[in-house]
Amino acid sequence: MKDSIKVFAPATVANVVCGYDVLGFAVNAPGDEVVMHRVEKSGITIKKITGDDGRLPLDAAKNTVSASVKHYLNHIGQPDLGIEIELHKKMPIGSGLGSSSASTVAGLFAINNLLDNPLTPMELVPFAMKGEELACGYGHADNVAPALLGGFVLIRSYEPLDIIRLPHPEGLYCAIVFPEVDVPTRDARQMIRQKVFLKDAVTQWGNIAGLVSGLFLKDIDLIGRSMKDILVEPVRSILIPDFYKMREMAMESGAVSFGISGSGPSVFAFTKTEANASFITQKIASHLTSLGISSKTYVSPINNNGPVILD
Amino acid sequence: MKDSIKVFAPATVANVVCGYDVLGFAVNAPGDEVVMHRVEKSGITIKKITGDDGRLPLDAAKNTVSASVKHYLNHIGQPDLGIEIELHKKMPIGSGLGSSSASTVAGLFAINNLLDNPLTPMELVPFAMKGEELACGYGHADNVAPALLGGFVLIRSYEPLDIIRLPHPEGLYCAIVFPEVDVPTRDARQMIRQKVFLKDAVTQWGNIAGLVSGLFLKDIDLIGRSMKDILVEPVRSILIPDFYKMREMAMESGAVSFGISGSGPSVFAFTKTEANASFITQKIASHLTSLGISSKTYVSPINNNGPVILD
Numbered sequence: 330m331k332d333s334i335k336v337f338a339p340a341t342v343a344n345v346v347c348g349y350d351v352l353g354f355a356v357n358a359p360g361d362e363v364v365m366h367r368v369e370k371s372g373i374t375i376k377k378i379t380g381d382d383g384r385l386p387l388d389a390a391k392n393t394v395s396a397s398v399k400h401y402l403n404h405i406g407q408p409d410l411g412i413e414i415e416l417h418k419k420m421p422i423g424s425g426l427g428s429s430s431a432s433t434v435a436g437l438f439a440i441n442n443l444l445d446n447p448l449t450p451m452e453l454v455p456f457a458m459k460g461e462e463l464a465c466g467y468g469h470a471d472n473v474a475p476a477l478l479g480g481f482v483l484i485r486s487y488e489p490l491d492i493i494r495l496p497h498p499e500g501l502y503c504a505i506v507f508p509e510v511d512v513p514t515r516d517a518r519q520m521i522r523q524k525v526f527l528k529d530a531v532t533q534w535g536n537i538a539g540l541v542s543g544l545f546l547k548d549i550d551l552i553g554r555s556m557k558d559i560l561v562e563p564v565r566s567i568l569i570p571d572f573y574k575m576r577e578m579a580m581e582s583g584a585v586s587f588g589i590s591g592s593g594p595s596v597f598a599f600t601k602t603e604a605n606a607s608f609i610t611q612k613i614a615s616h617l618t619s620l621g622i623s624s625k626t627y628v629s630p631i632n633n634n635g636p637v638i639l640d
Numbered sequence: 641m642k643d644s645i646k647v648f649a650p651a652t653v654a655n656v657v658c659g660y661d662v663l664g665f666a667v668n669a670p671g672d673e674v675v676m677h678r679v680e681k682s683g684i685t686i687k688k689i690t691g692d693d694g695r696l697p698l699d700a701a702k703n704t705v706s707a708s709v710k711h712y713l714n715h716i717g718q719p720d721l722g723i724e725i726e727l728h729k730k731m732p733i734g735s736g737l738g739s740s741s742a743s744t745v746a747g748l749f750a751i752n753n754l755l756d757n758p759l760t761p762m763e764l765v766p767f768a769m770k771g772e773e774l775a776c777g778y779g780h781a782d783n784v785a786p787a788l789l790g791g792f793v794l795i796r797s798y799e800p801l802d803i804i805r806l807p808h809p810e811g812l813y814c815a816i817v818f819p820e821v822d823v824p825t826r827d828a829r830q831m832i833r834q835k836v837f838l839k840d841a842v843t844q845w846g847n848i849a850g851l852v853s854g855l856f857l858k859d860i861d862l863i864g865r866s867m868k869d870i871l872v873e874p875v876r877s878i879l880i881p882d883f884y885k886m887r888e889m890a891m892e893s894g895a896v897s898f899g900i901s902g903s904g905p906s907v908f909a910f911t912k913t914e915a916n917a918s919f920i921t922q923k924i925a926s927h928l929t930s931l932g933i934s935s936k937t938y939v940s941p942i943n944n945n946g947p948v949i950l951d
Contacts, residue, residue, distance in 0.1 A: 347845075350842045351842060351845060483846070483850065484846065485846045485849065485853075486846055486847075491850070491865060495853060521838065522838065523839075524837055525835065525836060525838050525841055526835055527832065527835065527871065530836055530841035530844065531660060531661045531662060532797075533845060534658075534662060534845040534848045535797055536796065536797075537845045537848065538659070538662060538663065538848050541849045541853055541856075542794060542796075542806060542852055542856070546804075554796070560838070
């Protein structure tokens with residue numbers, strides 16, 4: 330049995346356009362790292378957090394990583410195990426890229442591995458959802474499930490929890506731009522209308538059925554045609570600077586699709602080449618700079634593996 | 641070039657549970673037959689209709705078969721071709737099983753074949769939709785597309801028309817019961833609420849994404865878990881005698897799923913064996929008999945081929 334481990338877990342794009350609340354996928358970069366040591370002294374302590382500008386709690390009861398590890402240890406029947414955690418934030422907080430999820434998933438993957446993997450990644454999902462509950466106010470799975478499983482993931486149902494791993498075509502790249510403005514998840518959720526027209530819902534479920542079909546058929550054009558959101562995006566895009574201009578720039582540059590990541594403010598485009606993804610991120614970042622808004626950009630294929638052990 | 645042809649086109653189940661307005665599939669039985677002859681005299685005539693109890697118009701301008709054939713001939717550039725049509729209704733009208741669609745599709749498949757197939761089955765869909773417009777008041781595709789293409793079909797979008805043929809597992813059987821009561825399609829549509837809760841729409845699109853995934857993965861249990869409709873069925877089921885009792889009987893007898901076909905009153909169950917499908921149709925039919933309601937029953941695998949040429 331190992332005494333220490335270092336784990337990377339990936340960022341994720343949730344609320345994938347027409348797949349609001351049910352569809353997410355993981356990317357190779359960015360992501361977070363957790364270093365975990367078994368220690369003599371009973372209980373969980375957060376030894377160090379880097380890269381968070383002091384924004385995350387060191388109190389083990391309040392930190393999402395330690396809190397979800399605690400749930401896990403209780404479940405496993407080892408509530409008194411001594412654990413020291415270092416969290417290295419390598420991605421921005423509040424970006425809409427599943428920042429809390431990446432940290433939580435790295436922590437759970439680490440503890441499960443230290444204990445010789447009593448649970449499968451799928452079985453870790455409910456524990457990671459506990460972390461999301463602490464971070465966002467509700468225990469959603471559309472970031473943690475793709476972060477744990479890799480790839481595209483459908484949350485068909487929460488009660489009972491029913492998670493389906495979907496395939497995707499090779500050669501689909503993701504261009505991400507995080508405009509550095511604040512869009513708290515809670516506010517972004519509260520903006521959304523509670524009632525919608527049935528005919529709009531029908532359009533949306535035609536599109537999600539088309540997107541899922543496109544993923545299985547590895548039909549990138551169908552994926553692109555289906556990635557439209559007439560219900561949530563029109564509201565959420567209001568909080569994102571120059572959203573429709575960014576979309577226009579991406580689509581005119583050859584993107585397959587463009588949308589909001591999670592509840593924003595990050596946006597993402599699918600592209601058919603890595604070079605096209607780089608071109609689009611640079612073009613959008615330059616535009617944001619011209620508006621006086623700094624941004625971070627990421628280019629990555631869709632992540633296939635979920636968390637990985639480093640070193 | 642042939643001078644006459646006899647074509648069978650299959651019945652279809654549209655509005656497949658969580659796939660309201662976007663998903664349909666074809667069955668092997670029942671269905672309709674069209675006999676078509678080329679004649680000297682210019683124009684389209686309906687020579688004979690059998691099996692309709694005199695309910696369908698012999699006027700070629702009002703009959704859905706001749707009207708859609710007329711649209712087709714205009715498009716093909718042969719508006720004056722002499723055509724005589726016999727329509728043999730082998731399935732009930734107003735059953736929710738795509739009765740008008742089966743007739744229209746048989747007619748279009750027949751004329752296209754007589755002219756050596758200038759159009760593909762997919763290209764015939766818009767002409768068949770013209771027939772549906774005449775029959776139902778709006779030109780929907782979720783009966784005619786599966787009747788033309790066979791199998792499960794997704795109508796992702798109407799503008800532009802985007803139709804995707806979906807796979808399905810072998811060994812999935814369909815048990816259909818048509819309780820002989822009247823549920824006009826127009827009334828059934830008007831009952832549906834125009835606005836729905838977003839959270840219910842999310843549940844629905846999680847389920848349609850699950851159903852589409854199940855079809856691709858050939859996962860019959862996932863198909864069954866996903867076939868739930870919380871938006872339309874609760875309203876439409878009111879018009880169907882003892883709907884929830886029929887569901888209970890089907891599910892307790894081992895059905896994979898149960899739902900309304902089209903706008904009803906027919907209901908259908910998916911089963912894993914033909915014997916189970918037969919058992920369920922008989923059980924439900926007996927129950928309806930005990931309520932004083934006569935019914936017709938059909939057992940069939942999912943149709944893979946669309947229309948076929950007879951003789």
